[in-house]
Amino acid sequence: MTAERTPQPNAVTATGSLAGRVALVTGAGRGQGRSHAVGLARAGADIIAVDIGRPIESVPYSLSTTADLDETARLVRAEGRAIVAAQADVRDRTSLETAFRRGVEQFGGCDIVVANAGIAPVTLDSAHPDVFRHVLDVNVTGVWHTVEVARECLVGSGHGSVVMIGSTFSVSGVGGDSPGAIAYTASKHAVLGLMRTYANSLGPQGVRVNAVLPGGVDTAMVNNPHSEDYYDRTGIGARLGSPLPVELVEPADITHAVVWLGSDLARYVTGIALPVDGGFLAG
Numbered sequence: 614m615t616a617e618r619t620p621q622p623n624a625v626t627a628t629g630s631l632a633g634r635v636a637l638v639t640g641a642g643r644g645q646g647r648s649h650a651v652g653l654a655r656a657g658a659d660i661i662a663v664d665i666g667r668p669i670e671s672v673p674y675s676l677s678t679t680a681d682l683d684e685t686a687r688l689v690r691a692e693g694r695a696i697v698a699a700q701a702d703v704r705d706r707t708s709l710e711t712a713f714r715r716g717v718e719q720f721g722g723c724d725i726v727v728a729n730a731g732i733a734p735v736t737l738d739s740a741h742p743d744v745f746r747h748v749l750d751v752n753v754t755g756v757w758h759t760v761e762v763a764r765e766c767l768v769g770s771g772h773g774s775v776v777m778i779g780s781t782f783s784v785s786g787v788g789g790d791s792p793g794a795i796a797y798t799a800s801k802h803a804v805l806g807l808m809r810t811y812a813n814s815l816g817p818q819g820v821r822v823n824a825v826l827p828g829g830v831d832t833a834m835v836n837n838p839h840s841e842d843y844y845d846r847t848g849i850g851a852r853l854g855s856p857l858p859v860e861l862v863e864p865a866d867i868t869h870a871v872v873w874l875g876s877d878l879a880r881y882v883t884g885i886a887l888p889v890d891g892g893f894l895a896g
């Protein structure tokens with residue numbers, strides 16, 4: 614006779630809901646940042662959204678406008694959540710801090726930070742003389758500023774989670790050697806240095822810090838004549854294929870990873886770099 618099996622208590626209690634949480638998203642005017650703001654709102658969070666809302670002279674494609682950020686705000690409200698949206702440049706700590714404080718005053722705190730703002734001025738035209746400095750300023754110093762302005766709030770939150778948006782170029786060097794591409798790859802490698810350092814320093818205070826590494830994503834960063842020309846004429850685009858039959862993933866695919874890392878479903882996940890790349894990095 615076989616022994617009767619005692620049913621085990623179901624230990625799965627987390628839902629992934631972000632109800633009552635507040636999330637800061639940088640670069641929220643369009644593309645992945647807009648998708649993260651809307652996705653986090655759909656999961657229940659109120660949103661503090663910032664974007665530069667104007668061009669940067671070394672970036673050959675256009676960046677978001679203030680109208681783009683207004684549209685993000687409209688979409689978040691359509692999810693039934695509140696949003697404080699402000700024009701701020703992540704390179705300028707004071708303007709970022711002012712925008713962040715406005716949100717915290719309205720919502721009473723901040724639990725999730727998505728350091729998403731970034732530039733990728735890859736072009737075969739002659740590069741702007743300041744391109745290297747600008748890329749490092751936005752993609753590295755900007756991420757550092759983003760964590761620092763929110764640090765105190767995150768520590769007091771009890772649910773603090775930082776998600777930095779890296780790239781498959783955070784761990785791969787196949788993006789080519791134009792000045793903008795070198796700077797981009799170096800900057801995204803540096804994001805992992807920030808992520809691991811903060812995972813160690815903020816972990817004992819209950820704050821988790823992770824990175825998501827997107828492969829090619831269908832946004833204006835790659836869908837513009839300069840980037841398309843760069844990837845076509847250098848042949849680099851053809852070498853970025855992945856095992857799964859997908860050329861560019863959707864912003865929503867990155868958002869799903871961001872929402873998971875921001876939630877209690879990932880409560881003991883910190884210090885990881887999670888590729889969402891169709892398997893490109895397995896190659």
Ligand SMILES: NC(=O)c1ccc[n+]([C@@H]2O[C@H](COP(=O)([O-])OP(=O)(O)OC[C@H]3O[C@@H](n4cnc5c(N)ncnc54)[C@H](O)[C@@H]3O)[C@@H](O)[C@H]2O)c1
Pocket residue numbers: 639640641642643644645646663664665666667676677678701702703704729730731732733751755778779780781826827828829830831832833834835
């Ligand atoms: N699109 C891709 O293929 C891809 C792949 C890997 C990683 N990424 C990363 O994903 C993130 C989002 O990029 P995306 O694809 O949505 O591109 P995107 O160009 O559509 O969005 C970037 C957003 O950041 C904003 N921004 C730029 N500089 C800023 C600054 N100094 N201060 C505040 N906001 C600023 C822009 O206005 C824009 O709204 C970036 O960090 C990017 O490097 C993109």
